Amino acid sequence: xxxxxxxxxxxxxxxxxxxxxxxxxxxxxxxxxxxxxxxxxxxxxxxxxxxxxxxxxxxxxxxxxxxxxxxxxxxxxxxxxxxxxxxxxxxxxxxxxxxxxxxxxxxxxxxxxxxxxxxxxxxxxxxxxxxxxxxxxxxxxxxxxxxxxxxxxxxxxxxxxxxxxxxxxxxxxxxxxxxxxxxxxxxxxxxxxxxxxxxxxxxxxxxxxxxxxxxxxxxxxxxxxxxxxxxxxxxxxxxxxxxxxxxxxxxxxxxxxxxxxxxx
Amino acid sequence: xxxxxxxxxxxxxxxxxxxxxxxxxxxxxxxxxxxxxxxxxxxxxxxxxxxxxxxxxxxxxxxxxxxxxxxxxxxxxxxxxxxxxxxxxxxxxxxxxxxxxxxxxxxxxxxxxxxxxxxxxxxxxxxxxxxxxxxxxxxxxxxxxxxxxxxxxxxxxxxxxxxxxxxxxxxxxxxxxxxxxxxxxxxxxxxxxxxxxxx
Numbered sequence: 001x002x003x004x005x006x007x008x009x010x011x012x013x014x015x016x017x018x019x020x021x022x023x024x025x026x027x028x029x030x031x032x033x034x035x036x037x038x039x040x041x042x043x044x045x046x047x048x049x050x051x052x053x054x055x056x057x058x059x060x061x062x063x064x065x066x067x068x069x070x071x072x073x074x075x076x077x078x079x080x081x082x083x084x085x086x087x088x089x090x091x092x093x094x095x096x097x098x099x100x101x102x103x104x105x106x107x108x109x110x111x112x113x114x115x116x117x118x119x120x121x122x123x124x125x126x127x128x129x130x131x132x133x134x135x136x137x138x139x140x141x142x143x144x145x146x147x148x149x150x151x152x153x154x155x156x157x158x159x160x161x162x163x164x165x166x167x168x169x170x171x172x173x174x175x176x177x178x179x180x181x182x183x184x185x186x187x188x189x190x191x192x193x194x195x196x197x198x199x200x201x202x203x204x205x206x207x208x209x210x211x212x213x214x215x216x217x218x219x220x221x222x223x224x225x226x227x228x229x230x231x232x233x234x235x236x237x238x239x240x241x242x243x244x245x246x247x248x249x250x251x252x253x254x255x256x257x258x259x260x261x262x263x264x
Numbered sequence: 265x266x267x268x269x270x271x272x273x274x275x276x277x278x279x280x281x282x283x284x285x286x287x288x289x290x291x292x293x294x295x296x297x298x299x300x301x302x303x304x305x306x307x308x309x310x311x312x313x314x315x316x317x318x319x320x321x322x323x324x325x326x327x328x329x330x331x332x333x334x335x336x337x338x339x340x341x342x343x344x345x346x347x348x349x350x351x352x353x354x355x356x357x358x359x360x361x362x363x364x365x366x367x368x369x370x371x372x373x374x375x376x377x378x379x380x381x382x383x384x385x386x387x388x389x390x391x392x393x394x395x396x397x398x399x400x401x402x403x404x405x406x407x408x409x410x411x412x413x414x415x416x417x418x419x420x421x422x423x424x425x426x427x428x429x430x431x432x433x434x435x436x437x438x439x440x441x442x443x444x445x446x447x448x449x450x451x452x453x454x455x456x457x458x459x460x461x462x463x
Contacts, residue, residue: 014340015343022351029354
């Protein structure tokens, strides 16, 4: 009986002592934090993707609360989250354009060839160690091993027929895939963009035609038919200025290779 | 002095906490993907275990042993270690912001690490806590705790280095992920078995 009492008293006493000790020191060591920081953190999506350039959502929340980052600093949350945070911080959110990732390659299995059979590590970033920069005939094209798929936290990228393709509905434009792609094929374009050039090859026309039937040959027809002169051709590759594009679709119709994609 | 060195080498290498006693496996497998995070976890463990072994020895010597309730050591040590980690976290957050951010999430994670409890119990088991002189008891416990934690730091860093360099290897599908990590851990344990010849 005595033993039980001692045991209970000791463990209870230790627990009580620790409780009081931690309680007192908790007050003594309290760190003042900006209450807005918590509120901002709650409003953020909480993916911790790092798309904003800060280490996770808490990093961005701290920066916003200090006024170091803009209230629309989160690319994932978009306008809605920016508005909520703007309310917390008492500033106008301003306009933010919803962006989406776009893979500038259309060289699917039937349109391009392989130089050799490759059996090895299934990772695009390994291809710089592989002879000729990978088995794909086109030196600019999508390698299709899905390094971008691996880094996408939103499950928005799929490898379809050997080429990565982004689901614009799921894409939050965090930019992880843009950083990851060793061939720099992925670009952030406005979600509402009407057209986009699905090729990144800077090779001259005949060289492109040899390796891919969907590649931009730099003929310049699109630039000629564009009514708002939004298209420029540099280094044998067409480029669309999304701010000028009106969505008339004449370039899509005119392109002899079908390298310009209509998005809507 | 030579005695302390024997304890240190014995705890760090010969009976390595992860690879021969199989304590603290959870962070060893979970936080060993990158050398940088492994070092963070390892140093947090060194910090906490060294402190915890001193505190546990004091509690055992001055509370549990005189009252003859040493059978309660496990539960009391758990209590004390959890509180200690909590306190250290609060203290660091207030006065050493840099270290707090460097240790990050690993510090609270260590509360549930069995290696910490393991060291506290080994100190009792090997009789370090009940050395006749109090200074001896504290010194031996702390040296033992630090050595064990150092052994953990070494093994988790080696593991992270191995995993980093094997990241892009073409591993058979069935062995990808954890199975391959467990195999690596097993091979490391065999390698560390070689240290038992040091005795």
